Amino acid sequence: MKIPPVKGTRDFYPPEMAVRNFIVDGWKKVSLRNGFEEYDGPIFEYLKMFQIKSGDEIVEQLFSLTDRGGRDLALRPEITPTLARMVNQRINALPRPIKWFSVPRLFRAERPQKGRLREFFQWNIDIIGTDDVLADAEIIFTTIDYLRQVGLTSEDVKVKMSSRRLLAAVLRTIGICDAALEPLYALLDKKTKLPEGTFRALLAQQVPDSEVAEKIEAFMDVKKISQIKNVVGLDDDVDAAVDELAMVHRFLREDMEVGEYCKFDPSIVRGLAYYTGVVFEVHAQEGELRAICGGGRYDNLLCDLGGPSISATGMGMGDCVLEILLRKKGLVEKELQRQGLDFFVACVPGITFDDQDGLVKSTSEDEVVRLTTQLRKKGLCADFSYRSVSLGKQLKQASERNAGTCIIIGEEFKDDKIAVKDMTTGEQELLGYEEFLSNLGIGREEK
Amino acid sequence: MKIPPVKGTRDFYPPEMAVRNFIVDGWKKVSLRNGFEEYDGPIFEYLKMFQIKSGDEIVEQLFSLTDRGGRDLALRPEITPTLARMVNQRINALPRPIKWFSVPRLFRAERPQKGRLREFFQWNIDIIGTDDVLADAEIIFTTIDYLRQVGLTSEDVKVKMSSRRLLAAVLRTIGICDAALEPLYALLDKKTKLPEGTFRALLAQQVPDSEVAEKIEAFMDVKKISQIKNVVGLDDDVDAAVDELAMVHRFLREDMEVGEYCKFDPSIVRGLAYYTGVVFEVHAQEGELRAICGGGRYDNLLCDLGGPSISATGMGMGDCVLEILLRKKGLVEKELQRQGLDFFVACVPGITFDDQDGLVKSTSEDEVVRLTTQLRKKGLCADFSYRSVSLGKQLKQASERNAGTCIIIGEEFKDDKIAVKDMTTGEQELLGYEEFLSNLGIGREEK
Structure with a gap:
């Protein structure tokens, strides 16, 4: 009815x-x-x-x-x-x-x-x-x-x-x-x-x-x-x-x-x-x-x-x-064009990251949630996709949500690097994770 | 009823x-x-x-x-x-x-x-x-x-x-x-x-x-x-x-x-x-x-x-x-203590200001409205008293309205100066009017 x-x-x-x-x-x-x-x-x-x-x-x-x-x-x-x-x-x-x-x-x-x-x-x-x-x-x-x-x-x-x-x-x-x-x-x-x-x-x-x-x-x-x-x-x-x-x-x-x-x-x-x-x-x-x-x-x-x-x-x-x-x-x-997310955090699905002893420390999906949490803590509007959907679909969602910046957690995260994509210009660059966080005023102790 | x-x-x-x-x-x-x-x-x-x-x-x-x-x-x-x-x-x-x-x-x-x-x-x-x-x-x-x-x-x-x-x-x-x-x-x-x-x-x-x-x-x-x-x-x-x-x-x-x-x-x-x-x-x-x-x-x-x-x-x-x-x-x-006016603009009632030819250009009440208008134009919360009430009553009102700063337009305005009173500390100083305005980003052309 x-x-x-x-x-x-x-x-x-x-x-x-x-x-x-x-x-x-x-x-x-x-x-x-x-x-x-x-x-x-x-x-x-x-x-x-x-x-x-x-x-x-x-x-x-x-x-x-x-x-x-x-x-x-x-x-x-x-x-x-x-x-x-x-x-x-x-x-x-x-x-x-x-x-x-x-x-x-x-x-x-x-x-x-x-x-x-x-x-x-x-x-x-x-x-x-x-x-x-x-x-x-x-x-x-x-x-x-x-x-x-x-x-x-x-x-x-x-x-x-x-x-x-x-x-x-x-x-x-x-x-x-x-x-x-x-x-x-x-x-x-x-x-x-x-x-x-x-x-x-x-x-x-x-x-x-x-x-x-x-x-x-x-x-x-x-x-x-x-x-x-x-x-x-x-x-x-x-x-x-x-x-x-x-x-x-x-x-x-x-x-x-x-x-x-x-x-x-x-x-x-x-x-x-x-x-x-x-x-x-x-x-x-x-x-x-x-x-x-x-x-x-x-x-x-x-x-x-x-x-x-x-x-x-x-x-x-x-x-x-x-x-x-x-x-x-x-x-x-x-x-209305001005409104939207500050950040959309995406990942290459299913990657695992090891700690120093070679044990699985986290997955790329875990890291998405962790980074998003840090951004929100700083008062920034941030979101991500549920489930393991393809990176393409995640980027589409970032665009639908009118995100200013999209972060991608991929293989480079093993070297503590993330991809940062400007959604307006389409330009993408690799940045050190610590550097990215500290630019936003997110210190090591807050992580 | x-x-x-x-x-x-x-x-x-x-x-x-x-x-x-x-x-x-x-x-x-x-x-x-x-x-x-x-x-x-x-x-x-x-x-x-x-x-x-x-x-x-x-x-x-x-x-x-x-x-x-x-x-x-x-x-x-x-x-x-x-x-x-x-x-x-x-x-x-x-x-x-x-x-x-x-x-x-x-x-x-x-x-x-x-x-x-x-x-x-x-x-x-x-x-x-x-x-x-x-x-x-x-x-x-x-x-x-x-x-x-x-x-x-x-x-x-x-x-x-x-x-x-x-x-x-x-x-x-x-x-x-x-x-x-x-x-x-x-x-x-x-x-x-x-x-x-x-x-x-x-x-x-x-x-x-x-x-x-x-x-x-x-x-x-x-x-x-x-x-x-x-x-x-x-x-x-x-x-x-x-x-x-x-x-x-x-x-x-x-x-x-x-x-x-x-x-x-x-x-x-x-x-x-x-x-x-x-x-x-x-x-x-x-x-x-x-x-x-x-x-x-x-x-x-x-x-x-x-x-x-x-x-x-x-x-x-x-x-x-x-x-x-x-x-x-x-x-x-x-x-709630944090809320209130940015500025309350007060005056010594009934003063007139002359132009170069000695003609009345404005009253202190006029200048109150003019300054308040400039502050509001800049997005600042500003208010004043109606009618010619005594300066004491105006200051009382500024305090009731929880104003951060009170501006007073008095005799000194003849020399282009205004009194600026910090309502938290109670400190008051004389400032050049132009200087005060330009500190707030209000230029001569906007006045």
């Missing part, structure tokens, strides 16, 4: 696992150098926790389960509610600002499609406990630092930035009441994904006054921050929001030197309800891919989950869309 | 996460240097897959869930069925032997207790496609290589080895029929965990002949392989199983030089039904902890999951018992 994997999940065979590690290890490395500390929570939490504050789409897609005690649980669809729960739990003990990252595995019961799976990984970085816009700039810088690290240039990707605060100020100025803001955000967030006619019809339902609707569309199309006043006129709240966004941009351009990656785009709204300030998404310049990542400032999440009102800003980047883009740009293969 | 984590799960705050990473990264590193390649499967699989071959205890403890299509799924309680499924799926394409490792997150709905949680991590190494006992030896060596790497000596832990093949041969020789073997394995596996009287009563139920039962107990107490014949007399199958076990021991002692960690112990049976050859467990020498890990040869698992009959051998080590032991031996704290 053959059993398949569940639809929307992935099997990570070694080649796919290497790609996943390339992505996840990069996330970790960049987080650490930008001063974030790693955390994680459980894979499942109480169902109600996600129902409180995750977006409707996410709540509809929860994988729920019941434990033996009848408690309703759910596989986590995002890590932010867990983060809020954890921070609330130790709110007085944690030094602020809290600057944490995580690379959780997440689950959403949605229809699997390109760039969207039911099980995926997501890089999350968050700075909690400061309303300094420098923190927003740092979240965006760290995101760019990763993109740059994996080889994506400002020609490949752009960070599109806007601000919920700005959007709210603009909408209020042109006559939208506060109660109408939240449903309007959800619609505006979908603007670039909907056909123009559909968007316009839906907008007309929410904003019957066609003049106001036109102003909203005009604002969404603004290309430069300085043009906003042409659409909405002068307003103190709008000005303050503009200044804030301009300051984030200044940090990124002047102090962090990544201005070429960033641009203002008022069509960036973000779907989730909890954003309150600067918001951003990263998009590939070419093609029809979904956003590579998104984030922004959220000021009420901890509060909604039973904690104090503390300002926070963060970013989430999934692995699926990113991997599609990295593969498209040829940035994955390059990395 | 405050929401707690689900019972039996863990929140990994940065200090706990550092311990988890210390354990999991060590598993990965040791696997790679011993020639294993990493794989992983999905967190959930079809429920029936686990019902086929996992032990009864495991099946009872499954976390099951139903997806929108009404399919019965379960969170994985172990990775081996997934491994078998994945190998079966590509059986003709995979080069053999398959030598893979994984560090999956696993789930068991059991009563949380010391060393047992509902959600945990488990290191798995497996070699599939060879019946060479060298592979069994390598599984055990790799296990020991990890234990040694984290600082556990042969005084701290011992690998107790036996063989299902040997046990079967012994039991058959003394008159147990084949059908009675499997329930008997389950009982014998519990011998060391049950009070003597309870074990004896349960054994009498399965083996009514008291002479046979006594022989079984006598075999379980044998301390040396050479004593087996005193209990069961001479038998070809027993001899062959003994030879096999002796050869594994010889590899470990002579070629891999870890003999001091290994000993024969016939009370090692392993609970799971699928073992067929060499079996082993690692136990702490002191205290009442459960086994740190266990493993052995399993020859029918792939076959039972719809694949061909291929021999395999492997090991699984959870993180919970291991962590208790590592903490008890003081091996965790040592590692």
Whole structure:
């Protein structure tokens, strides 16, 4: 009976696992150098926790389960509610600002499609406990630092930035009441994904006054921050929001030197309800891919989950869309070629080596295991073949395992010599065994 | 409304996460240097897959869930069925032997207790496609290589080895029929965990002949392989199983030089039904902890999951018992002290620096962000404080973040000098800014 994997999940065979590690290890490395500390929570939490504050789409897609005690649980669809729960739990003990990252595995019961799976990984970085816009700039810088690290240039990707605060100020100025803001955000967030006619019809339902609707569309199309006043006129709240966004941009351009990656785009709204300030998404310049990542400032999440009102800003980047883009740009293969064994130890099968009295001391197979053990002891990745297979087959295996160097123990070992084959150039030379070992820092006493 | 984590799960705050990473990264590193390649499967699989071959205890403890299509799924309680499924799926394409490792997150709905949680991590190494006992030896060596790497000596832990093949041969020789073997394995596996009287009563139920039962107990107490014949007399199958076990021991002692960690112990049976050859467990020498890990040869698992009959051998080590032991031996704290920021960049708040024309070029806060950016660009872990907090508070933060070095940008920066404070010794010196940067390989053009 053959059993398949569940639809929307992935099997990570070694080649796919290497790609996943390339992505996840990069996330970790960049987080650490930008001063974030790693955390994680459980894979499942109480169902109600996600129902409180995750977006409707996410709540509809929860994988729920019941434990033996009848408690309703759910596989986590995002890590932010867990983060809020954890921070609330130790709110007085944690030094602020809290600057944490995580690379959780997440689950959403949605229809699997390109760039969207039911099980995926997501890089999350968050700075909690400061309303300094420098923190927003740092979240965006760290995101760019990763993109740059994996080889994506400002020609490949752009960070599109806007601000919920700005959007709210603009909408209020042109006559939208506060109660109408939240449903309007959800619609505006979908603007670039909907056909123009559909968007316009839906907008007309929410904003019957066609003049106001036109102003909203005009604002969404603004290309430069300085043009906003042409659409909405002068307003103190709008000005303050503009200044804030301009300051984030200044940090990124002047102090962090990544201005070429960033641009203002008022069509960036973000779907989730909890954003309150600067918001951003990263998009590939070419093609029809979904956003590579998104984030922004959220000021009420901890509060909604039973904690104090503390300002926070963060970013989430999934692995699926990113991997599609990295593969498209040829940035994955390059990395994978570098992986493999340091050494493969082979032998001419069945040779015996005698001691001074002419007694059998060892076989070539024994010496393979002994040498491999020494290499591993030094932290080097080393492997060999089982059984007495021909030398040709052993060399084939060395090549399959992408070994950098292949050692061959043959007749020359009687004179304490081994053959060392460079698997890249194919060059082979005879070396004294002691010399080879001591070059690797393996002394006589360690043997 | 405050929401707690689900019972039996863990929140990994940065200090706990550092311990988890210390354990999991060590598993990965040791696997790679011993020639294993990493794989992983999905967190959930079809429920029936686990019902086929996992032990009864495991099946009872499954976390099951139903997806929108009404399919019965379960969170994985172990990775081996997934491994078998994945190998079966590509059986003709995979080069053999398959030598893979994984560090999956696993789930068991059991009563949380010391060393047992509902959600945990488990290191798995497996070699599939060879019946060479060298592979069994390598599984055990790799296990020991990890234990040694984290600082556990042969005084701290011992690998107790036996063989299902040997046990079967012994039991058959003394008159147990084949059908009675499997329930008997389950009982014998519990011998060391049950009070003597309870074990004896349960054994009498399965083996009514008291002479046979006594022989079984006598075999379980044998301390040396050479004593087996005193209990069961001479038998070809027993001899062959003994030879096999002796050869594994010889590899470990002579070629891999870890003999001091290994000993024969016939009370090692392993609970799971699928073992067929060499079996082993690692136990702490002191205290009442459960086994740190266990493993052995399993020859029918792939076959039972719809694949061909291929021999395999492997090991699984959870993180919970291991962590208790590592903490008890003081091996965790040592590692954690080493972690922290490379640099914390601080400043005397509010200083302005002028350019040649006397115009404000930057503030001390700007220069903090600029220097930090340069350090991060070089891959160094660097951080700073938000807002203008006093220098004292910044230094306190540097210390909390376990920074190796703290840089202070003060009045001296007007003369292109910075203060560099070694946080371990407390020593502080003034250095030229350019000199400091060029020592780190940061050139003028990169600034």
